[in-house]
Amino acid sequence: PEAVSQALHDVFGFPGFRGVQDRVVERVLHGQSTLAVMPTGAGKSLTYQLPAVLLPGTCVVVSPLIALMHDQLRSATANGIRAATLTSADENRGETMDRFRAGELDLLYVAPERASQPHFRELLSRARIALFAIDEAHCVSEWGHDFRPDYRLLRPLLDAFPHVPRLALTATADHHTRTDILAQLGIAEDGLIVAGFDRPNIRYAIRPRESAMHQIKAVLDENPGPGIVYAPTRARVEQLAEKLASATGRRVLPYHAGLSPDVRARNQAAFVASEDMVMVATVAFGMGIDKPDVRFVAHAGIPKSIEAYYQETGRAGRDGDPSVAVMFWGADDFARARQRLSEVEEHRQQSERQRLESLAGLVETAECRRAVLLRHFGEEPPARCGNCDNCLEPADVIDATTIAQKLLSAVYRTGQSYGLGHLEKVLAGVSDDRVLQRGHDQLSVFGILRDEEKPLLKAVSRALQARGSLVPTDHGGLALGGDARTILKGEASMMIVRPPKKERRRRGNADGG
């Protein structure tokens, strides 16, 4: 224990461990294989770097991204740890292999594809290995959000060195993925250590999108500190960055994979150094960035999953000071995500669909957001946190089953090919040219929507799309999907959160961004 706290202090300059770090390090030092699930920023690197320094032999670290490896290498080397990377991008591979064989390395970072190369196994057998650390271990699971087939090649390599302990690390693992990682990497179930996921200083809010630009401008106006705005595409990033800069007068820069590496590096450096800058970015931005004082993260559309949401919002408030995370979502986000589902390989569709359902659940809930989030990560949080939109302004939940039935019937009777604007006219009994031409004034659903139901139609449509009961057609219309028939038959009910007042006034607008 003495040597441990001394190394912690002397090598890393930390006064003590944080969270579950000590439990993880203790297991590793005892040679026990472990899966550590720790949120981003919790300090995963230390849990293998410290044992790497203390144990005889080299810790072999498997990491999926060369850029991340080089970041890790820099900070390890800065702490005086003897570290190297072995990737196709490194020109000094010969030298690195010599140092490794000679026992002169504490840490050796490699990409997973190297694991399948026979000469790599050969190389390992000629050195002393203290530990296998598998970073981003969710990549081994098809249930994870970032499955990488190369990770499946690790198991035979690990099994070739049965006496070397394994430390798998991930920030993002729901219960299912966790169990799978343990099985895939051959780690016993009692080797699981899960850190608390709560980020109490982050205030969560999730709102329907009316105009991303205006809503995000308001976020910028209320939060003068540094912040990140996530947008779904490069074009949206450019557009939002420009508009927000001119609307707020703040320094706003774009970041996406389409920019040259120079510009990206420059913008990122400017952001990290700044105390008031806004970065509008695709999800390409944020990995491995160490900026503790990010005061807000805004999403202009839905993230890929709850895991991605947690990770992206988790870039706010690493310093522990109050921060906000606001997401603006639209029915079209879910529609697009569902469309993309059909392009996913068949065997992954079920897990991807479930991921989307969970996200829809978080977006739609009238419960405490934090409670839903933490339950997703296997925790049992208090029912209310007092620091999210639903706790601060309790949402009004209403039974919208009848409206849903009316809308679904109108979709069905009009042949499942019209958009919400037309359907609303039919339901409201508006006989304009198009309605008359198609004979939709003759349908049983014509004019059945009551006045007080009209302001809720858009929210009902949005909720039905989020849960997949309504799906978009190729031509901008809506068709029945998912459990639509159960709702129609009255076998399922449909609760929704009462939409914001503004939307109730401006009812019937197309759901745009």
Ligand code: ADP
């Ligand atoms: P993760 O990989 O889990 O996202 P990192 O390993 O990058 O997290 O660590 C996040 C930050 O926390 C780094 O700046 C690191 O220096 C710091 N850190 C890690 N452990 C400790 C500790 N015990 N005390 C103080 N700071 C720590």
Ligand code: ZN
């Ligand atoms: Zn709450």
